[in-house]
Amino acid sequence: QKEVEQNSGPLSVPEGAIASLNCTYSDRGSQSFFWYRQYSGKSPELIMSIYSNGDKEDGRFTAQLNKASQYVSLLIRDSQPSDSATYLCAVKGGGADGLTFGKGTHLIIQP
Amino acid sequence: EPEVTQTPSHQVTQMGQEVILRCVPISNHLYFYWYRQILGQKVEFLVSFYNNEISEKSEIFDDQFSVERPDGSNFTLKIRSTKLEDSAMYFCASRERKNQPQHFGDGTRLSIL
Numbered sequence: 001q002k003e004v005e006q007n008s009g010p011l012s013v014p015e016g017a018i019a020s021l022n023c024t025y026s027d028r029g030s031q032s033f034f035w036y037r038q039y040s041g042k043s044p045e046l047i048m049s050i051y052s053n054g055d056k057e058d059g060r061f062t063a064q065l066n067k068a069s070q071y072v073s074l075l076i077r078d079s080q081p082s083d084s085a086t087y088l089c090a091v092k093g094g095g096a097d098g099l100t101f102g103k104g105t106h107l108i109i110q111p
Numbered sequence: 112e113p114e115v116t117q118t119p120s121h122q123v124t125q126m127g128q129e130v131i132l133r134c135v136p137i138s139n140h141l142y143f144y145w146y147r148q149i150l151g152q153k154v155e156f157l158v159s160f161y162n163n164e165i166s167e168k169s170e171i172f173d174d175q176f177s178v179e180r181p182d183g184s185n186f187t188l189k190i191r192s193t194k195l196e197d198s199a200m201y202f203c204a205s206r207e208r209k210n211q212p213q214h215f216g217d218g219t220r221l222s223i224l
Contacts, residue, residue, distance in 0.1 A: 034212055043202055043215045044154060051210065088154065097167040098144060098156030099213065 002027045004091050006102035014110050019076040021087050021105050026070070029094025033065055035074045036088040038104065044088055048074060079109045113137040115216035117203050123222045124193055132188045132219045134203030143186045144204040144213060145178065147171070154202070160186065190221075198223045 003026040013019040021035075032051050036044035048063040050056045050072065056063045062075040072091075076083055086104040093100065116135045124130045136143050145157040158168045160178055177189045186205075190197055200220050204213040 032210060036215075043200075043218045046212050046214060049212045090154075097142070097159040097161075098169065099146075099154075100156065101154040103153045 002030075002091070002093050002096075002100045004089055004100050004102035006087075006089050006105050008103055009106040010108050011105055012108045012110055013079050015079060015081060017079055019079045019083065019107055019109070021074040021076075021089075021107065023072045023074075023089030023091075023102055024070055025072070025089075025091045025100075027091065027093040027100075028067075028070065030067075030070075030091045031094055032092040033063070033072045034090040034092075034099065035061075035063060035072075036090060036101075038086045038088055040086075044090075047087070076107075081109045081111050083107065084109045115203055115205055115214055117201075117216040117219050119219060120217065121220045121222070123224060126195055126223050127192050130190050130193055130221065132190075132201050132203075132221070134186045134188075134216055135184050136186055136203065136205030137207070137214060138184070140205035140207045140214075142166075142206045142209075142213075143178075143180070144206075145188045146202045146204060146215075147199040148202065148218075149196075149199045157188070193221075193223045195223050197221060 035047045050063040050065045060077045064073045088104045089102040090099040143160045148154045159166045200218045202218045203216045206213045
């Protein structure tokens with residue numbers, strides 16, 4: 001059974017600070033990793049994708065992948081109140097087509 | 112920016128009735144998906160579809176479920192005889208090529224009474 005684990009939170013971060021979100025996964029053959037943002041009652045919105053070990057930066061967002069540790073993280077710099085949402089980690093396993101999602105981390109940015 | 116569109120946004124159906132959820136994937140995308148999210152729970156994969164056939168399905172996608180691409184633009188999910196536990200948000204997603212991210216539609220909220 002493929003599992004993706006996230007701390008459900010809530011994670012409370014002051015405005016302007018760095019928010020750090022973490023995710024671990026069980027399938028060692030996983031190839032592709034994604035972070036989605038989901039506002040309450042809305043659909044998942046793609047934030048970042050990462051496919052190889054290391055860091056990938058896009059604006060205020062940095063995704064980090066460590067396949068040896070089976071660990072993915074998302075850093076949000078200069079956090080804004082509009083970043084308050086649930087952040088979903090999603091993993092595409094080796095040989096699989098569908099994504100396995102974690103339960104998500106509820107992030108609250110305090111003004 | 113191109114979007115995945117889903118209709119209806121909310122569907123209310125009596126238990127035991129058939130329901131069809133509709134999706135129009137992004138026009139140049141080749142891979143199509145259905146997911147569901149029961150209230151308060153995680154997003155769960157149902158089925159993927161490529162080249163006019165199912166490429167992968169989860170344990171949730173049993174004989175009550177079917178998918179179809181009836182024409183060049185629509186992608187549908189049919190639930191044959193709905194149960195109370197089918198109440199959920201159903202998301203359609205699509206992607207252009209292998210290893211590209213999936214993009215989600217706004218979802219259909221299905222309520223079974």
